[in-house]
Amino acid sequence: MNDAAIQSLDAFLQKVPYVRFLGMRVELAGDEMTAVLPFSQHLIGNPMLPAIHGGVIGAFLELTALAQLSLAQPAQRVPKTVDITIEYLRSGRAQDTYARAILRKVGRRVANVQVEAWQDSRAQPIAGLTGHFLLRNEPRT
C-alpha cells in the first residue's frame, strides 16, 4: 500500500457529495484502512437516547466496503452494490464511529466483503455488514 493509493482513495471519496454529507473519511495505518464517521447532530435517528440512525450506520458500512475495494483496485471504476445485510448489535451512541472491512473473496465479477463498525472498543462492535459488490473491469474515468 502506498501513499498515492490512499491519497487517490481519499480524493475520490471527497468527490462524492453523499460522503461529504455524512462527514466520513478514511485513514491508513500501514496497510490497514480505517473508516471514520465523526459524530454530528444530523446523523441522529432517535433523539431520545440519543442514537445514530440505523440507516447512517448501514450507509457508513457500505461505503467502507466500497472504499476498501477501491483501495485494492485503484485503477478500476468503483464497484456497484448488489446486496447488503446489516446486523445491528448495539445502538450507535452520540460519538465517533469507526469501521474496517475484510475482502473475503474478490472474484472475477463479484466480491464478498465483510465490515464491522465500533465506537469505544473494537471488541464490542455496534454493527456488521456482509455485502456483494459487482466489479467493473473498466478504467476509472
Place this chain on the structure above:
Amino acid sequence: MSDFDTAPLPERMLMAPHADALGMRLVSIEKGRGVMTTPWREELVGDPETGVIASGVVTALIDHTCGLAINSAIGEPMPIATLDLRIDYLRPAAPRTGITAEAHAYRLTRTIGFVRAEAWDVDRGDLVATAQAAFMLNTRTQPLKVG
C-alpha cells in the same frame, strides 16, 4: 425534542434529525404500512458522474420507513431497534431522481416485528430495491446498554 415521545407518530418519525437532514417526507400511513419519500438533491449524490442518489440514502429511507410501518402496526408509541436489514439493489436509480419506499410490517410477535419493503424512483412497478428486516420491539423494557 422534549415532546418527541408524545408527538403523533407521523410527526415523530419526521422529527428524527437524520430524517430531516435527508429531507424525508411522509407520503401515507395506515395500520402496518407506511410510505415515505426523499427528494433528490445534489448533496445526496453517490455517483458524481451520473448524479444518481447514493445507495446509503436508499438504506436510510428503507430503515426509517420500516420503523414507521412497525410503529403503525403496534398502534402506540414504542421504542424499537433494527436487528437486521437486508437490501437487494435491483438497479441504479435514475439520475437526479428521488426515492420512495413502502414498508409492510406483516408479522408482529411480542418481541419481534418482521417487515418487507420496496423502493422505487419513478414507477411503483419498476423497483430499484427490495428489503427484508427484523426489529426488536419495546426496547425500553431492556436495560439500556452503556459501553
